[in-house]
Amino acid sequence: DAEITQSPRHKITETGRQVTLACHQTWNHNNMFWYRQDLGHGLRLIHYSYGVHDTNKGEVSDGYSVSRSNTEDLPLTLESAASSQTSVYFCASSSGGAGGNNQPQHFGDGTRLSIL
Amino acid sequence: GQQLNQSPQSMFIQEGEDVSMNCTSSSIFNTWLWYKQDPGEGPVLLIALYKAGELTSNGRLTAQFGITRKDSFLNISASIPSDVGIYFCAGRAQKLVFGQGTRLTINP
Numbered sequence: 001d002a003e004i005t006q007s008p009r010h011k012i013t014e015t016g017r018q019v020t021l022a023c024h025q026t027w028n029h030n031n032m033f034w035y036r037q038d039l040g041h042g043l044r045l046i047h048y049s050y051g052v053h054d055t056n057k058g059e060v061s062d063g064y065s066v067s068r069s070n071t072e073d074l075p076l077t078l079e080s081a082a083s084s085q086t087s088v089y090f091c092a093s094s095s096g097g098a099g100g101n102n103q104p105q106h107f108g109d110g111t112r113l114s115i116l
Numbered sequence: 117g118q119q120l121n122q123s124p125q126s127m128f129i130q131e132g133e134d135v136s137m138n139c140t141s142s143s144i145f146n147t148w149l150w151y152k153q154d155p156g157e158g159p160v161l162l163i164a165l166y167k168a169g170e171l172t173s174n175g176r177l178t179a180q181f182g183i184t185r186k187d188s189f190l191n192i193s194a195s196i197p198s199d200v201g202i203y204f205c206a207g208r209a210q211k212l213v214f215g216q217g218t219r220l221t222i223n224p
Contacts, residue, residue: 033212035214040216041216042122042204042214042215042216042217043159043204043206043214044214045211045212058211090158090159092158104149104161104164105149105161105212106161107151107158107159107160108158109156109157109158110156110157110158
């Protein structure tokens, strides 16, 4: 079955370190998204991509970057981890072109990141 | 920017009771989605709504896309223990925006 997987599921790191979270989907979806989930804020969009080599900033993009070199993967990088970036991170994907505006997003199971 | 107000924030009910939650916004949306999230997992899509006035069911779940396109509700009938979790609404115009969630707790 097609799926979307995130790795690692849990990570602890120190402030100032570079961290990369992986997201891999086997649905061949054009659109991929990264969110962070924090108490009191729900899910907030970090970055998104509508296709290979396309990346866009979301609501809370500062301190994060993404790259899309193929359809299946959208890794999220924290250039210099800060304690404020401790959160649970979710990757999602959806089908359709130009953002797939009417197609629901399907989520991975999340990465819990703690920055000490 | 676009914001969603989801209510209630939490619910404590008895098994067998019906549940109702809703999302409202000052913005107009083209799509409403309802997700459920279990602990340690990602949100799972329950119902997708694409037209104003649309009423859609998925088993014991029923959701409606408000006529004004600024609101949506989700009802759960005859709740059971596995309904426990956090329910999120999401509305889309240009981007998908999420509500803050309704945490449902069921007393057996």
